Amino acid sequence: MAWWHKTVHNPILFCHAMRTIFILQILPLANSLSFDYPNFKNGDVKWEGDASVLKGAIQVTSNTIDQNNNYSVGRVTSFEQMVLWDMKSRKLADFTTKFSFVIFSENRYYGDGMAFFLADPNLPLLKDIKEGGGLGLVDGEQQWSLTPSTTNYRTLRVALIIKYNSSTLNLSVSFTMYNDSNTVEEYISYKVDLRDHLPGRVVLGFSAATGRLYEVHTLRSWSFSLSLQSDDKTNEEKPEAVPPDSSLIDSKKGKKIGFLSGLVFTFLWKRSRDRREVLVFDDEFPKGTGPKSFSYNELASATNKFAESEKLGQGGFGAVYKGYLKDMKSYAAIKRISRESRQGIKEYVTEVKVISQLRHRNLVQLIGWCHEKNDFVLVYEFMPNGSLDSHLYGVKSFLTWRVRYNIALGLASALLYLQEEWEQCVIHRDIKSSNIMLDSSFNAKLGDFGLARLVDHEKGSQTTHIAGTRGYIAPEYFSSGKATKESDIYSFGVVLLEIACGRKCVELKAEESEITLVEWVWKLYGLGRSLEEVDPKLCGEFNEKQMIRLVVVGY
Known part of the structure; x- marks a missing residue:
């Protein structure tokens, strides 16, 4: 069982964590367990990884000014394991937990998230978890590959009460969130037999992880109480009848039950968060004429x-x-x-x-x-003639030299506008033939600005994680991590060579010195055979001066 906040949640990871068969460790057990921490000090709870106590609160992941907070994993648990249900009598415990936390993100969009969990004691070791997607519980995939913006931030303050009634098998969650002077309250309940999903002995706590996007997870308070009635006459009584478990009959349905129980807490967060994100997007997106x-x-x-x-x-x-x-x-x-x-x-x-x-x-x-x-x-x-690459390498219509040269001029005009003529410099970062669309008259139109960055004209560059497509990425961008006007011009040059040569930017089956289009053309140029790279499909029907100009600019 886990409550989590997560930008891109993965219920499969939850199910995996809950169903893994564990080797039980010899640790203190309790039929009743109770604690109340309105704030924290060293020794109150057990922490692992990057978790730490700071000013009476627990930082579940790294929270340092002078260090990198990316790829941080932390976990906080109680020192005692608890008996969730008795293996002999099959009696379930009642429990209530209350906690409050703060999630702070310098970025408009959150990182991977935070989880409250009840789980088998032998969770994967933190040293084996290197990415944020598993929330510090299991190893997960990276969710983002870009450095977040640091111009905006959000602070979310959340308080939760989670209760489990063993007699009715009712799991209920009360959720209160405070943000920007607004209060969001939600309530949800779900009938679930925890014996179907968790072993008798469990560990409880919080975990969080960050990937390339990061946020700060601060646990402010935590109380917990559990009670499991012992029965000395267990051996004289028959075990409490367990309703037929359809999961034993239909494994697929059993998986669905596990999936739904994992989503109990996720639902509350996502429903309120999605509502806020839509409002944020609506505020930021343009209004009036246009899109x-x-x-x-x-x-x-x-x-x-x-x-x-x-x-x-x-x-x-x-x-x-x-x-x-x-x-x-x-x-x-x-x-x-x-x-x-x-x-x-x-x-x-x-x-x-x-x-x-x-x-x-x-x-x-x-x-x-x-x-x-x-x-x-x-x-x-709508671009009726599709993308440039579909004509150069696909089954679509053959492009004459006149059409190809006009496409090159159109792309050059677009790049000039982005770099010099608009109010800011736009670094596209993904110029390639598949992102160049052709209208009904085969005029070129550059698209796909999902990786674009805006910079001041006098700056002309931005340090960022490498983005783009192999074969189009400038060597200096790859080594320095700085996206610049020049790195876009390099990509533009590769497209020009594709137009002239009719060859993909990377040919893995070619000789080692000819795998990349740029290296191949440069090799021919060095041998004084600069027109041998021309697309044979043109059958020699091209303007030689224009071709040389295109190839020279290309490499």
Whole structure:
């Protein structure tokens, strides 16, 4: 059983943690257990990893000014294990726990989260947990690969009361959250037999972890009381009858029960958090003319409920569908962000905030957005001729030299606008042939601004985690971590070489010195064979001066 706050929660991890068969350790046990810590001092509880006591509170993960708080894991538990249910009589304990905590994030979007748990005592060792997704309970996948913004922050103050009634098998949670002078109160109850999900002996406590995104988890107070009535006549009585467990008959249903019990606490947090996030997005996104907000039902109707038959393609952050917008009487490209995407929500917000401000004939126009039903959807103008790479390497129509050269000029115009002509410098960070769309006249339009960064013109660079696609990333960006105008120009040059050569930027089957397109072209240039790289599909029908210009700029 676990309560957690989590940006991208993973119930499978919870089920795994609750169902692992453990080797029991010889530790103190209690048929009754009670404690009350309105604040904390050394020796009150057991802490592991990066957890520590600071000013009467417990910092579950790292909270240091002069050190990196990323990839921090901490765990806090009571010194005593408790008997949740008696193995002989099968009697269950009643328990009540109350705790309050604060989650502070310098970033607008939270990191991985925090959990309150009852679990088998032999949890995975913290040294084996290196990422934030497992919440310090199990090893989990990284959820983000970008450094969060440090310009905004939130402080959330939460108080919870969790009660379990063994006679009715009722698990109830009262949830109160204080944020920005608002108070959110929720209540939920669920009938669950904890004997089906937990061993008789359990350990209880809190755990948290951070990945590339981080937040500070502060436990302010904690009280707990448990009572299990002992029975000396256990051997004379038959064990308490246990209702037929359908999980023994149907393992799939048993898994579902475990899944639902894990979601009891998750539901409360996500419902209130999602409500707040929608309001935050609405406040930040542009209003008035230009891109607008769509309802989920509108977009589901436009794409025939996101049918496979309407899918145009699948990218790293989600799938793109063709849809017909009845109110606008036009087709649109509708991108549904994948719920499994490591960067999904952050890319969604970045895309809307950046591209909605840009206006240029060689940029894909954003029509609108939607964030409902835990879905994040972007709506773009429809590009009937698809992406550049689908023509260079796919089965779509052959591109003549005149069309190719015009595409190169259009992309150059877009890059000039982003770097010099708009009020801020936009570093795209993912310029590649699959992100260059072609309209009905084969004019180039640069799209996918989910990784983009805005910097002042005089600065012209931003230190960040490496983002982009292999073969397009500038060597100096890869080594320094600084995304610059020049790193985007390098990616632009690679696309120019693709246009000229008709070859992918990386060919793994090629000779070692020819795997990357840039190395191959440079090798031919050094041998004085600079036009041998030209796409043979052109059959020599190209302007030689334009071709040389394109290749020279490319490498």
